[in-house]
Amino acid sequence: MLSKLLGIPGLKINFISQDTNGDTIIRATSTLHGTKCHVCGEHICKPCASGPPIKLRHTPIWGNKTYIRITPLRYVCEHCANKSTTTQVVDWYEQKCSCTKQYEKHILLLLINSTIQDVSIKEDISYDVVEGILERNISTQITWEDIKELKYLGIDEISIKKGHKDFVVIVTTMIEGKLKILAVLKNREKATVKKFFNKIPWRLRQTVQIVCSDLYIGFINAAKEVFGKKVQVVADRFHVAKLYREKLDNVRKKEMRRLKKELPKNEYEKLNNVMWILRKSPTELSEEELKKLKLLFKHSNDLKLSYNLSTDMTAIFNMKITSTQAKRKMNTWINHVRKSGLTCFDSFIKTLTNHMKEITNYFNGRMNSGFVEGANNKIKVLKRRCYGLSNSAHLFQRIKLDFEGYAMFSNKNSTLCC
Template identity: 50%
Template sequence: MLLELVNSTLEDVSQKQAIGVGALQGILDRNMESAVDWNSIERIEVMGIDEIALKKGHRDFVVVISAYVNGVLQVIGLLGERTKAAVAAFFRSIPKRLRRTVGVICSDLYQGFIGAAKAVFGKRVRICADRFHVAKLYREGFETLRKREWRHLRRTLSKADLKTFKNVHWLLRHRWADLNADERRILNHLFVRSPKLKEAYDACEALTAIYESRLSKGQGKRKLRGWMQRVTNRKLICFDRFLGTLNTHFEEITNYFVDRQTSGFVEGLNNKIKVLKRRCYGITNLTHLYQRVCLDLNGYARFGVET
């Protein structure tokens, strides 16, 4: 019966099994923990932290803290506040024997998460900023320049050129190596009319290449510093905000080069929770949400019948 909840709501299973919703919730309460059982965990090597919105319009944020436990991804905490104090309090609630086993914490660049991890774990734990969050930031800078250049070009281009460049923004989102000959010709045609856009595009390509190269942390630092200097020398002000982020979180960003750890598992879990939330038409009770997430992740392993 519990496994039916993996793909259904309480109300659906209640109608199918002719059991009251309250009774069904009682079964769930008796069989699923409402919080993590630290005694069942031997060590936590990699931890991830992110947030999702429980309601439409980015309201009622919930912090999702996950970890690989014995090779299995688990949710170890759902927090109703995304403040540094709330996250730090959760980290301190982890038993000391487990805190000593944490090696990496994957996070985005939200200062509350990073600050809490530093306050509790200090320098012993490597805080790794997700490369895809970093990529989003420098792509946002490039997109700002693209929009500004396009507004200018629309006033000066002929109708034929405007037709040629109609969907050029999609091409600019792809790497040069992934474009065919015709697409490259269109971009070259555009870059002749906007040299600054070409410089910014090349800068994005260069930064992506750094991330995809097999570099040590020291090599990664030197490459990033060189990139930052080139961008500054060329006065690509569209990256000014990103340069500020790089300077502020240089250690967390370059920690990626140690073992190329990303928050991919965190994002995958977030998507699973979002699907669960939509399937249940919203779950605002964090205890019930924790139970349902654990059931979705481990229900078949715990309650499935071997055939």
């Protein structure tokens, strides 16, 4: 019964004690008979001298550190000419490891949204032990056999170090409503992205319907060259929004510098915090904010025009229209910008014109890479938490654990060596 509570079938508990440190020591023996010969692979069951006793860390009991002491059984092989001996292999711990698999699962759950250093301190075990558990149980690349289809692919880049152009590319998908990491690519070059896409098994490449991306031409061309015309490449609307809102913000900065010079100090101070007001939709503004916006526009017609054009573009994205209708409306918007005399949106218009197909594909199924952005936000937190984590393989492991760890290692779905 106690062995079942410990999560270890095939184990006989001989007695339990506490050592001078207050740690719980469980002395036990295996009730399983025989093992597989490590030389010939035959099942063997003739016992010989036992191996040396070992002490394995296990999950805490009543808040105390818990260890299992066991003397592994050894068997001699009568099939081998040299009568080789083999230590019994059981499924609840790995040979040459200092803890049980149940304890490894405990550590992996603690590692979710935490750091190796923190878990090491909390559990009073070495950094290397925690790192070893992570290495044994979390793969450094995707296992394609576990995936039945890839309807959506999301691709985006993140900077590994703040202020540096040291990018890695994150490839994700949504499976049954859950975010899944597919790859962390070492750079954002088209060749690197294309190579990964080509590594996706043919059976899964055939299931891809949509690739969500920002407007980086390397990502877009890699997707088109590998998946062809049958797959829609969708430019993420939030990346598009960021581009035209940046142009509005540039006008704000320019106009606020001008107004600071031209307006009396008390009048200029009435315009405090307009940056946040300009980032809101008119329908979201309070009465006080609307008054401040009206005052701002009284002093700057360019800001008024830029704000209205920016909100008009957002309104187009919020409409339930087809991609053809969206294209017409966006072309009308471009004409309005040109008639306004503003030049702040010129570079955005060029991007919009060059990528009209990818941008308006959003309206076909209103699919965006919001799940990619959600992933990137979590990864940014992970980067801050695990400062200096720059190795793409290790980053993949930590992302996989943070995204999927509870599903993988909860009591109902526990699986080690994934």
